[in-house]
Amino acid sequence: MTASTLTITRRPARRRRHNGLLYAGVAAVVIYCLAPFYWMLVSSLRRSSDIFDTSLLPSPVSFENYTRVFDPAQGFGRALLNSLVVAGVTTVAALLLATFTAYAMARLEFRFKRLILTLIIATSMFPVVSIVVPLLKLFTDIGWINTYQSMIVPSMSFALPLAVWNLTTFFRQMPDELEHAAMVDGCTRGQAFRKIIIPLAAPGIFTTAIITFIAAWNEFLIALSMTNRPEMQTAPVAISKFTGATTWETPFGSQMAAGVVVTIPLVIMVLLFQRRIVAGLTAGAAK
């Protein structure tokens, strides 16, 4: 305590200048990250007549774009529902499988464990298009085009490895002694897993669920390739295909409004659970 106050009093000018620079840097980082997002928000609140305004605040504020987005003719509500179903089912299925696998990876010793974990993680780096092309042909042949399962099944290819990796790190961070104590007290390994590990790992499972859900919600290539009927498109695909009053006019206002609608749930999740999400995202990298 005294040492730090001493340093501060010894060179106040330099420290102040240093702090000034630092907070300028912090401001630059925040502006870099938020400015484009802010522009989306501002543009979505302009009237279509002054959409090309470059003022920093919309004047007057208008919800015209939002009413147009939710016009039943646009079918955007359905697209949101589709996104929710696809991302939701993908997340639940991936988590269900990944919880067991990650537990084995973190707790059990078995042959080829490292190899299997490497393979699972390696699949998450797999180019999605390499599986979309053959699956598109297969799904066309078996009549799965424009179905939910045609989007959910390929999504598992990235959601499952992501969930396994995140959960493995979370399980590894939990002390072994917890289960040992439970097993000494007469629990089987299965009971220890169900009654001790799962409740204690709930925050980790929850974080993994958020990260997986965001990844599935943001998916575009699969949803674009597997659907051609507007009522089966997910929200990102639907927005990219919004059409304006004429073919030549891109409806930027409604696209921005729809973009805000799709992004806001994610932004709220990020703001609420930022600490956990950062822990989850960095779990694998920082060892």
Add this chain to the structure above:
Amino acid sequence: MSHTRVPPPSPDADVVTGAPAVPARTERPAPRGGRRTVRATSGTAGMAALLVSPTLLVLAVVVLYPTVMALHESLYGPKGLDPETGFISDTEPFVGLQNYADILGEAGERFWNAFWNTTFFTVVTVTLETVIGVAMALIMHKAFRGRGFVRAGILIPWAVPTAISGLLWRWIFNSDGVANALLGRQILWTSEGFQAKLAVIVAEVWKTAPFIGLLVLAGLQVIPKEVYEAARIDGAGRARRFWHVTLPLVKPALLVAVLFRCMDALRMFDLPYILIGAQKNSVETLSMLAQNEASNVRFGPASAYAVILFVYVFLIALAFVRLLGTDLVGDTGTPERSRRFGRRRKSAEVTA
């Protein structure tokens, strides 16, 4: 899903279904696999098989099977008139390596253009992201007040769906948009040309640099203060401390981040597709090329493109692991754990 169809718990069956998931990769971790694990826990092999096999089964169905199918499909030509017999065939004729030969010959221009675009985007965006991301991490690491706020802000670009960010940047880069207003120029960003590449790079770097920043920040936070103090006592200045202390110590975290970003950039699709458009020479990537061929029902060439992209991605990943020693799996776990299991995990730790 298929987790209901759990095969009986036989330890060896697990290994058999597991090993070939991505066959060519088996050689990577092999050299360090000499660790024998005949331990008190060896009775858990059956349980491990039971827990791991559903995941492997699903991945085999959604990744391995399509990959094999793509390899197979890339050897077949389109349905239609058979040039030799003159009959119209319902089945796709076997053409051998013709699709690959066409890609490198007849359709070569489009393929090489996409190949160079993909490579160019990957090299440029990952380099910029790394530099900006490290700078962001250094700033965040130093800032104590408002760190939570900055961290929330930095997650926003990551959370915005790539498709939406494509639309957002298309709006920003509109000819009457805010980018031109700020620059005082009239640049047609989204028309063919180098400026289209530039637009894609700006949008991509915006979305992903914060991600690298987060991963590097996590790496910075585990560096003990004493290391810096020692360096300072030895007379190392700010620049040398960064170069000789910070960088080597965050290297493992940074390498994993860069590897993941490279893999992601190599399969880039959403951003150029939405920001500029399909079939635009200046920004067409290998993923876009393969998707475009497949959506035009030319599955043979599309599969060949997909296979080439897969091989390319695999070679880059292999280079990372072999040349740079990126440790993906991180079996060493967290610092506390490696301390506890220090003796057992030593062989794995050396590779990290």
